[in-house]
Amino acid sequence: MRRSADIDALQQVLCAALGSRAPVCSLARIGRDAGAFAALDPAVLERPTLVGGGSPHNPTNPAPAAHAVDELVGRAEGLGVDQILVPGVRRSDDTGALRAAGFAPVAAGSECVVRLTGEVDDVLRERVGAERLGDLRRHHEEAAHEVTWESIPLSELDGKPWARDAFVELHRRQAERDGGHGNLYNADALDALTQGELAERTEMFVRRGGNTVVQAGLMTTSHNGRGIYCLTQAIDHDAPVARPGLSDASVYRLYLHARDSGLDWVHLGRGDADRMRCLGADLFIPLDHWLRAPGLAIPEEEGEQALSDFAAPPVTTVPVPGPARFRHVPRFDQIDLSSNTNPFLGADGSYPELDTAELARTYLSTVAKLPGHDGLDALSADHLLFSSGAVDGVLLLLSALASPGEGVCVTPPTFPLYDHFARVLRLPVTEVPLCGENLSRLDTERILAADPRVTILCDPNNPAGTRLDPAQIHTLLARGRGLVVIDEAYVEFSEKPSYAGLVAQHENLIVLRTLSKAWGLAGARCGIVLAQPGIVEALRRVQVPFGFTNASQRAVRDRLTNSRPVLDSIRRLRAERDRLAEALADHPAVDRVFPSETNFLLVRFHKYERVVAQLDAAGILVAAIGRVVPDTCRITIGDRRANDALLEALSSAL
Template sequence: MRRSADIDALQHVLCAALGSRVPVCSLADLAGDTGAFVSLAPAALERPTLVGGGTPYNPTSPAPTPHALDALVRRAERLDVPQILVPNVRRSDDTRALRAAGFVPVAADTECVARLPGDVDEVLRNRVGADQLRDLRHRHHAASQEATWERVRLSELDGSPWARDAFVELHQRQAERFGGRRNPYNAAALEALVGGALADRTEMLVRRRKDTVVQVALLTVSHNGRGLYHLAQTTDLDDPAAGDLHVATPYQLYLDARRSGLDWVHLGRGDVHHKRRLGADLFVPLDHWLRAPDLAPAEEEEEGGLSHFAAPPVTGVPVPGPVRYRHRPRFDMVDLSSNTNPFLGAESHYPNLDTADLARTYLATVSKLPGHGDLAALGPDHVLFSSGAVDGAMLLLAALTSPGERACVTPPTFELYAHWAHLLRLPVVEVPLRGADLSELDTERILEADARVTILCDPSNPVGTRLDQTQVHDLIARSRGLVVIDEAYVEFSEKPSYAGLVEQHENLVVLRTLSKAWGLASARCGIVLARPGVIDSLRRVQLPFVFSDAAQHAVRDRLTNSQRALASIPLIRAERDRLATALDGHPAVDRVFPSEANFLMVRLHKHERVMEQLRGAGILVADTGHLVPDTCRISVGDRRANTALLRALSSAV
């Protein structure tokens, strides 16, 4: 919860649970949170502690202001309480005042939220995959056959005394099972909640099997009216269907939330992997902040520095305002900061800027591909989503070079590299590829150019060959400048990616795209993989909000439900090989270049005549004759399209 009045209400509930006028107890008494404090000295666990937040209830506590912290410290002094706890503060909050006041962070659980931008089943299929969705629906159906689903407003709880009694009893049994010395969800706490400021927004959720209550929870509507918080939940673990209930309840809450026009459900704190499988998509790390006599002051956190490759103008400007706060969740705020139209629905909101979880999904999915295992070692700070890989190249040149510094390209290659370099007033040095298959680098000439950035395309476009791996590794190791490798077509190759090496080499940047193998050209999603200092440099020049919510939705769906895309890759390879065999020795074709991409470059005997004949047959291929004489680049289509191409070529002889 982000409103101080709501936290004050939860403090009142905690006082009632403790039987005290003030929220003072030992850390060991805070059932459910003791795991975070196990590394502390026994004295710290048993020492009286003033609690300055809503723990042990699920919502987070906003980081206190300096004025609020001063009042909290003075209160502890008046009470002669030696220890102060500010629980469950989002790591993304501004915690400078806490550090300055001598508080020390203790890592807590992660806050997990399921956002619901549309139809529940479609959202979950996009987020957890079709198989997991089927499991959720199956468990929900099974639980619904066995147990009723009832929601009782707290203002009407007096009419349902059985629900009140079951809530207290189940929580007491849970506290005893897990060794809690106090039950913070006792009868007194419930009475305080019923009579407090949150009562009008809170309901008790009850599941009953016949006359036996097997699950109870408290749900509170957020102060901005857009979502639901879990204040507390417990299940009868002796019930045979307890496992299904844990899965079925969130699914039912999603359905109810959407029917009520709500946008999110707060799933409380817990294991990220488990909550992700239940549909959560926003994960916010939390810290407890503790001030105690025997704790050393917290060291100042060092902000990750920019890469030394950043251009001078970039080092002197901050990340653009909205992007600077991308890790600060706004789902439970009343957001009046963006000057948008409040009456026209979700489309009037700016796109989500926090793409950290989507980056994790990308890395986890792609790391399962052959030759990509090293990507599992990277994290969201190594990833930037761009508007296609070519936009990533433009950002690199804009952020990491200055006018007059050289850019090196290796023709024949993708022409937009040099195009952007010229626009940015960078002299372009061309060092052509060598060898019969145009797959060899002239490493010494590239190094002699002493370029600020060298851009390689591997697999090559327009040729389709992979560059010599030994030469690429040698260039990365010896170059003083950046080496950028565009791997737009690497999924079609059986050789490994270079992406997993970015953590080992500060001067290595890898560009990827979802336009090719992943079939999302319309979503315009490129990926830059690099050291965090490079990624931070790019954020300073990237336009905010270029990655639309629709594109993010499409990307997550394709990555989460990747079977169809991955199954298409061997089909394309097989059709590429069939087409290459048919073209090899064809009367109109002089040579078919080897390819590890989803296209073939061919040299034609009568280039102009064949190109004219293909256009006349309604077939469009890329004319690459200006890059490699007498050639064209043919994308691998489906069998029908490829057969049409072969027929048109035969008529051109």
């Protein structure tokens, strides 16, 4: 929670739970992070501690400003307490005042948020996949047959004493199972909440099997009216109807409740990140507890991500532009009056989400499972930048990493926009043509002699369709002084390894990927730049904010999470490619079919101009690139019907 009045209300609840006018207790009493505190100094667990802010549990506490820290320290001195805890502060907050006052951070995991960007089932299918969605729906349907769901405003709780009593009893039992610690929702705490500032925004939810309450919890609507915090829940695990899936079923039911109420998100609190992902969480905000204790050492503050030495000089003098600087500062639970947008025309009136760290993790974890992607697990979200297609990544890296006068090397035949963007940016271009019968060999000595700032390689190559020699690429990485950029737009169609897993090992390697080709999302305009974090930081400084729309982010997440059809389509496409290549190789109009590890074939024809004219007359569009590779067309692999139509049209050209 981000509003001071809400935090004050939760502190009154904490005081009531402790039976004290001041929120002072041992850290062992609130228990949840005992292991982390004991690792600092076992004595801190039993020492009386003033708890600043609200509840140590689900809602987070905003970092206090300097005057509030001074008041907190003064209050501790007045109470004769040597130890102070400010729990659950977002790492993205300004914690300078806490550090200056002698507080030290203790890692507290992450708070987990489920953003409801559409209908619940659509959102969950996108986040967790169709199979896991099926599990959640099954748990929900089974629970619905055995237990009821009821939400009770706290203002009506006096009329339902059975609910109040069951809530208190279930939380007492839960505390016993946890070793007797952490029951911050006893009868006095519940009464304080019912009489406090949050009462009119808080509801109790209960699930009953017959007359027996098997689950009870609390949810509070945020002060901006857009979401709910799940404050607490407890389950009677001994009840026969409390089947193992009841907790998941209740979370699913909570999403339905929120969506039916027109809300945009559900705050699940802290928890195991992998489990929360399986429940649909898509926003994970790192937290720290801030502790001031006698003799406690304060670690040095971590600095900002250092820029790569490859950053162009002008880039080193400017910050990441505009709101993108605050991409890790969550705004879901704030009232945003900073963006100058129209609030009366729905969700499309808001700017896209800028924090794509979780989507980056989804991409890396999904692609790491593909053959030929060893080493990708060494990369983090800091190694990845989403761009508006891989071609946008080319423009970004040339803008951020090369200055006018610094050379760019390209290896024709290749994708023409490499050369185009370099010349637009006034960067001299050196062409070192590919060699060999299959256009698959580099003239590494000529490239090294040119000493380019950036060498851009297309592998698999467009338009040749072949792969480059890995030994030659490693030579460029080891001996060159500049950056080596490998565009892997078609690598999913290849049976040879990607270079993406090597990014963590090479300061001068950048790998470009896209979801436009194998992943079938050309309309989503999603490119991926994989590079060292210092390079990614440089690219952010020249990237236009908000270029990656919410609709595109949802489409990408859905495709990555439900990837089986993609993998099946790649296998089908390879088979159709081989069939078409074989048929073309035997066709009398064809001089040669180049070997391909892409979703297209480079084909040389005997009567090139006649073939092109006949295909055009038949309504078949191919890439006629005879000016680049003499007498050739680049032919995308279509479905069987389209490919057979191509073969028939070629026969007419004889």
